[in-house]
Amino acid sequence: MSNPFKEGWSIEEMEVAIQNNKAEELLYVPIWITMDPPDCEWAQNICMKLSNHENYNVRGNAILGFGHLARTCGTLKEESIKPIIKAALNDKNEYVRGQAQDAASDIEHYLHWKVSNA
Numbered sequence: 001m002s003n004p005f006k007e008g009w010s011i012e013e014m015e016v017a018i019q020n021n022k023a024e025e026l027l028y029v030p031i032w033i034t035m036d037p038p039d040c041e042w043a044q045n046i047c048m049k050l051s052n053h054e055n056y057n058v059r060g061n062a063i064l065g066f067g068h069l070a071r072t073c074g075t076l077k078e079e080s081i082k083p084i085i086k087a088a089l090n091d092k093n094e095y096v097r098g099q100a101q102d103a104a105s106d107i108e109h110y111l112h113w114k115v116s117n118a
Contacts, residue, residue: 011038018046023055030061034068044069044076051084056091060099063088067106078113085115 014033017025030047037043047069050062066081085107088100104115 011042014046018049023053023058026050026053027055027057027061030058030065031068034065034072037069037072040069040073040075043073044081048080048084051088056093056095059088059091060093060096063096063103064099065103067103070103070107070110074110076107076111078111081107082113082115089116 014029017029030050033043033046043065047062047065050058050065053059053062063085066076066085069076085100085104088096089104091097091100107113107115
C-alpha cells in the first residue's frame, strides 16, 4: 500500500486517522509527523500514544519517530521517552527492537542521553 498521506495534511486530518485506528494508515503517521513536525510536542505525544499500539509496524514506527524528533526538534521529554525506548529494546517483535535501536542511536547522538536495555 502506498502512503495515504498527501502533502499538506493538517493535524486535524491526522487526528482523524488516529481515531480511525487503521493500522495500514497509522503506520505512516509517526514517520510523517516526525520528519518535519508541524508541532514538536504534539508529534511527541502522538508517538507516545502509538508506541503502545497492538500492530508492530505502528509501534515500531512510533518508536523510530522519537529518533527523528531528536534530530528535527532537538528535544524530547526524557523522563517519558527513555522508558518507552528501553521497553521497546526488549519488545517481543524484532522489527520494534530494530526501530528502538535506531531511535536510541539517534537520541544518543543528538540529545546525548544514554539509552540502553540493560
